[in-house]
Amino acid sequence: MNRYVNQVLLAILDVIFVNAAIFAGYFARFQWNIPGAYLHIYYKSFIPITLIMLLCFWFFRLYKSVWRYASIIELMYTIMAVTLGSLGSLLYGILVGYRLPISVYFIMWALIMVASGGIRLISRVIASIDIIPNSIIKQNKRVIVIGAGDAGAMVVKEMKKHPELGYSPVALIDDDKTKIGGLINGTPIIGTRNDIGDIVKNRDIDEILIALPSINNHERREIMKICSATGVKLKTLPGIYELINGKISINQIRDVEIEDLLGRDPIELNIEGIAGYLSDKVVLITGGGGSIGSELCRQIVKFGPKKLIVLDIYENGAYDLQMELNFKYPEVSKEVVIASIREKERLEEVFERFKPDVVFHAAAHKHVPLMEANPKEAIKNNVIGTLNLAKTADKYNVKKFVLISTDKAVNPTNIMGATKRMCEMVIQSIDKISKTEFVAVRFGNVLGSNGSVIPLFKKQIKQGGPITVTHPDINRYFMTIPEAAQLVIQAGSMAKGGEIFILDMGSPVKIVDLAEDLIRLSGLEPGKDIKIKFTGLRPGEKLYEELLMDEEGITNTNHKKIFIGKPGHYSFDDINIKVDSLRNILDKDDEKIFELVEEIVPTYSRKK
Numbered sequence: 001m002n003r004y005v006n007q008v009l010l011a012i013l014d015v016i017f018v019n020a021a022i023f024a025g026y027f028a029r030f031q032w033n034i035p036g037a038y039l040h041i042y043y044k045s046f047i048p049i050t051l052i053m054l055l056c057f058w059f060f061r062l063y064k065s066v067w068r069y070a071s072i073i074e075l076m077y078t079i080m081a082v083t084l085g086s087l088g089s090l091l092y093g094i095l096v097g098y099r100l101p102i103s104v105y106f107i108m109w110a111l112i113m114v115a116s117g118g119i120r121l122i123s124r125v126i127a128s129i130d131i132i133p134n135s136i137i138k139q140n141k142r143v144i145v146i147g148a149g150d151a152g153a154m155v156v157k158e159m160k161k162h163p164e165l166g167y168s169p170v171a172l173i174d175d176d177k178t179k180i181g182g183l184i185n186g187t188p189i190i191g192t193r194n195d196i197g198d199i200v201k202n203r204d205i206d207e208i209l210i211a212l213p214s215i216n217n218h219e220r221r222e223i224m225k226i227c228s229a230t231g232v233k234l235k236t237l238p239g240i241y242e243l244i245n246g247k248i249s250i251n252q253i254r255d256v257e258i259e260d261l262l263g264r265d266p267i268e269l270n271i272e273g274i275a276g277y278l279s280d281k282v283v284l285i286t287g288g289g290g291s292i293g294s295e296l297c298r299q300i301v302k303f304g305p306k307k308l309i310v311l312d313i314y315e316n317g318a319y320d321l322q323m324e325l326n327f328k329y330p331e332v333s334k335e336v337v338i339a340s341i342r343e344k345e346r347l348e349e350v351f352e353r354f355k356p357d358v359v360f361h362a363a364a365h366k367h368v369p370l371m372e373a374n375p376k377e378a379i380k381n382n383v384i385g386t387l388n389l390a391k392t393a394d395k396y397n398v399k400k401f402v403l404i405s406t407d408k409a410v411n412p413t414n415i416m417g418a419t420k421r422m423c424e425m426v427i428q429s430i431d432k433i434s435k436t437e438f439v440a441v442r443f444g445n446v447l448g449s450n451g452s453v454i455p456l457f458k459k460q461i462k463q464g465g466p467i468t469v470t471h472p473d474i475n476r477y478f479m480t481i482p483e484a485a486q487l488v489i490q491a492g493s494m495a496k497g498g499e500i501f502i503l504d505m506g507s508p509v510k511i512v513d514l515a516e517d518l519i520r521l522s523g524l525e526p527g528k529d530i531k532i533k534f535t536g537l538r539p540g541e542k543l544y545e546e547l548l549m550d551e552e553g554i555t556n557t558n559h560k561k562i563f564i565g566k567p568g569h570y571s572f573d574d575i576n577i578k579v580d581s582l583r584n585i586l587d588k589d590d591e592k593i594f595e596l597v598e599e600i601v602p603t604y605s606r607k608k
Contacts, residue, residue: 018049021111022049140167143207145173152174212237281358283359288318288362293310305332321336368416379419379583379597383422401439403424413605466530472512503562515532
């Protein structure tokens, strides 16, 4: 029905209700024997009283509200409108001398509230009665909701209102024991987190939904651990820091990811400091199409660079990123350059053309077993490529140069880690003779990056297993891709030159625990539905990684998650000679390459 027709019909009904309420008040006051004098008062005052009431309804926007979505706010407005209208009618009667009996005003107030409020709310009631076939309801997943607060109430309400979404809320869980025994939208609150296992078992639960957007990460992680042990599918609403406007929608329900179980806290960035060296600057990212490089691009573009240059040898990843950034940030100037950091002449072409102010160097070969089998390629790309890039940055007066390093560079046992340690040595040595501020940022494994264990484990679970883990005691440090990229950018703002920034990776995680958590998150049972197979350590692989060498020490920065290792003392001329010596034996057998790397990197201890 047309909205304006609706408003007119409501106004006509309100006119009827107001006058009927006055007569009902008369009948109640005078027991059906209404004195003529009071009928005369009614005839003289019913038009002003009606207009006063309609004016109050209009003032409180009762003719504009969409009543099928009415809430407590609309109810409050109705009470205020009827109350103000009744008081206005009484005041009018006193001023003009046509006052109705006081009891009639009270009766009129109550009846108009019931009639005018009721006719509006009835559409809300009708809207809530959806005819859904029983076959659909029976097929719905039986869900318990963790959290009987605003978010949990909203979720239960939406599930009940829209059963076609496929959820049937069975119960709510909350650690506030004063809520237990209560109802939210007809759904009972029946226990605390300690009861989750029994409730899942006894009530035939298909899924658990965590509706606790404001809870801290430690508490969230503890609850998720309890839930994941039940073996049923686990879903969550995003944390409040993940929401753009703080508003929660049932559409934001998502599967719990392994990142949720790790419980990394959101990063606090010094926006002013970052903007100072990125805004209106030409920023170049090598390896820009890779996992870390592409996330650096996504983060940097938010600070309004003058131009963003994505340099990569792999065209597909760079192209996908270009399409994404063009769609999301069409106003930012961007350029994708297909080039290899191994070719110094090509690098000089790029730097001559774009003259970058800041360089983030994320291009590298990083797969430990592959590089162990192909050491020449690790040296060409990681060492020679980094030296080429550093020399070119120095020649073209780049302001800042940030190398992405790895915890595998600390006391390396594989060629990949040794080459990344050499990259750090290149950066620290050239910083001493250059106007460019050269720094490195060192961190551990990144969840979900290309070649990381998470995508591999998910693929193995999808195939029915087994999950392959090299050793039952192997552990690693982990952080998320956005977290790593944000901290790299933050560290760049702190750079004075020559530092190795070390990111706080939290506590190391056992890989077998990670595998078991992923199996449970898939609604399966480790060892029963999906087996875990131990395959033995691969060539060059450690049981555990380190972030700091003994001689480096560590100092704090003004960011709680970023630290600085003591700068190394290296001669750039000496490093140049050593890299040249490596370049000269690339046509020799691999064994000679390993031996020379051991000479150049004193902390390298090759595992054979």
